[in-house]
Amino acid sequence: MIRTISLMMKYFIEQKEFFLYPYKEIKSIFDIVLSKQIWFSHFFIDFIHQDFFNASIDYQKSIIYNQYAEIKLKNKYRKLFFYKVILVQDPNHYSTEHLEELFSWLKTEKIHVNLIVMDSSSNKVLTIFSNFKDQENIESFIKENIGHIHNKDIEEINLLEIEKTTKEKKGYYFAPKKAYFTSIFMALNILYFIYISMSGSTTDISHIIQFGAKYNPLIADGQYFRLITSMFIHIGVLHLLLNTYALKILGKDVEFMYGSLKFILIYLLAGIFGSLASFLFSNAVSAGASGAIFGLMGAYLYFGIRKPTIFSSRYGMNIITMLILNIVFGLTNSNIDNFAHLGGLMGGFFTSYALGLKGEKIFKLKQMLFQILIIIFIITTLFTGVNIHQQSWEYHLHKGVNYLKEKDFEHAELQFEEGLKKNENISEFYFYLAYSHYQQGNRDTAIQYLKKTLSIDPNDQMAKNFLNDIQNE
Structure with a gap:
């Protein structure tokens, strides 16, 4: 017996x-x-x-x-x-x-x-x-x-x-090999943070925009690289520490599950998906590796579907619980870019599906078709976002300021006037129109625009000083 x-x-x-x-x-x-x-x-x-x-x-x-x-x-x-x-x-x-x-x-x-x-x-x-x-x-x-x-x-x-x-x-035991590319991405985040900090504060929005943060008007103007650079920028030390720790915890196993090359692609494409979702649905300036890190959670979920017994044995419901808690926390905190998180999660899952697990061939017919769909989706989403944001008042403000820097007053005024059609309550448009007309010698018109600026924002000190200077000439 x-x-x-x-x-x-x-x-x-x-x-x-x-x-x-x-x-x-x-x-x-x-x-x-x-x-x-x-x-x-x-x-x-x-x-x-x-x-x-x-x-x-x-x-x-x-x-x-x-x-x-x-x-x-x-x-x-x-x-x-x-x-x-x-x-x-x-x-x-x-x-x-x-x-x-x-x-x-x-x-x-x-x-x-x-x-x-x-x-x-x-x-x-x-x-x-x-x-x-x-x-x-x-x-x-x-x-x-x-x-x-x-x-x-x-x-x-x-x-x-x-x-x-x-x-x-x-495959229940993961070999105790070093996760080199997890460490490389962690190092890149830290080194870029130090580099940005050497010339200003990482919590200064205008400063991090200069170094590649996600800023919709600039992406809509052709600076597509921001979809990638933004994932290596962090707003403050705490933001950096939290994302670096999460990357260390999640990255090493994903790198083993999928192999180094696939891990790199999953991380970067998940980050791009997160940036695209934020670009499409959020006007806020944003930065951070959170989209890519949520993408790693998406990779875990795909692994769980393919290898449910191993997934359940190693992680139980810890990954699911962590994911749910992060989503709930994000939804209850207005400072968190939830669109980047959800976009990264979906990007990580779909990229994992398109590439397969470690040891599986990348270029099988079914996976190649899905890889093509991912590329088409990224391009379509990008240019849909570009088209949407080129119709926004923020875009016209950005373009108008650039024309002012080049002393192209005619095109600058056209942009500001187009922006006012989108939103006539933005005081900056009137201020810059005042500046443009003043530079062209139209003193009375400039005064009218400055008064309009102050009627919208009575506390605009620059507009007050500018108006006093013109009136005292």
């Missing part, structure tokens, strides 16, 4: 990836429980002696309920499913007739149980009770393997060693 159970457990470990679940002291082979977690569902398998059939109803209930109660304490927020395999060696030794009371009790309890009889003498397998769908196909699996047991001649079965070997083959 021990040999039969040990061999069946070996098959479960090697082929179904059910692993040892140490929840109590093991005194006999009937105390060993195997488990498998897939997202929010947790499956358990153990073997029961044939004496279970002839035991009292209280004993039968205790066998099932006590195990459930102990395991539930450690898995409060997961759905638990229990497979109880009753091993019999004598077909005349058991009968299900007197189990009706147990079955009735199980139907009323909120315990998911599947009772399977495994007759090793006749190689028959039968499910005698179940209150959940056997999505792991345990009954079929036992039927397929029960016949092999008698043909195996094994002196010793070390379940711990079998589990270790299986996990190594299946």
